[in-house]
Amino acid sequence: MAHVFVATSDSLFMESVYSEAMLEGRCRYLLVDDFDHETTSAFLEKYGFTADETAVAWDYCGGKPICLVELVNAKLNGKDVESESKKLLKIRTSQMLSIFDEISLGKVEYSEKDIIREFKNFEHEEILQYGRINEEKIFLVGKNVFFIDPTQRTIKPQSRLNLLAIREVMKSA
Numbered sequence: 001m002a003h004v005f006v007a008t009s010d011s012l013f014m015e016s017v018y019s020e021a022m023l024e025g026r027c028r029y030l031l032v033d034d035f036d037h038e039t040t041s042a043f044l045e046k047y048g049f050t051a052d053e054t055a056v057a058w059d060y061c062g063g064k065p066i067c068l069v070e071l072v073n074a075k076l077n078g079k080d081v082e083s084e085s086k087k088l089l090k091i092r093t094s095q096m097l098s099i100f101d102e103i104s105l106g107k108v109e110y111s112e113k114d115i116i117r118e119f120k121n122f123e124h125e126e127i128l129q130y131g132r133i134n135e136e137k138i139f140l141v142g143k144n145v146f147f148i149d150p151t152q153r154t155i156k157p158q159s160r161l162n163l164l165a166i167r168e169v170m171k172s173a
Contacts, residue, residue: 034159035063047072053081060085062160092165099143110136116173118146119166126163127156 035043040063044054053075061067067088074084099115102108114136121128130137130153137155140146145166147158157163 033063035065035068037063039063040068043068044072047075049075049081056082056085058160060089060161060164064159064161067159067161088161089164089168092161093168096145096162096165096169099145108139110139115140116170119170119173122157122163122166123170127154129153130155 037058040058040061041054044057049057049072057068057071061071070088071081071084075081099108100112103110103112103115118136118140130148133148137146137148141148144158145162146155148155157166
């Protein structure tokens, strides 16, 4: 008998392990998610964020630790939190648009229409229930755009920044 503990941010891997038939009843899944609003506020307060800066950070990053650390580092270096947040969104939006560049160059087998259809689901929603996973969703999980929770059968953007970037892309779609 062996016990194995695995930590991963690869939701496709987790979905595969969790749904593996031979592991049924033997596998446990613990989701370690982003900070909630209260934890985020307390974290940012330790770095001297004002209430307005905390609100901006929450609007752009939600509770995603890596995004919050980017803003903390920017503030510690004397940069404006709102300007840096907008810059992070611009970069992430550009990265999302590069998916369409890959499609037009023939590097990706999916159509723009298929990807837009997946993005469209998040124009007004932040999290969705799914029945079946399609290839486009798997592709977008692989690109760290979406996150799948196999225990709840939900799919959502990997971060608040991704959600905002998806919505920016959809404005011009």
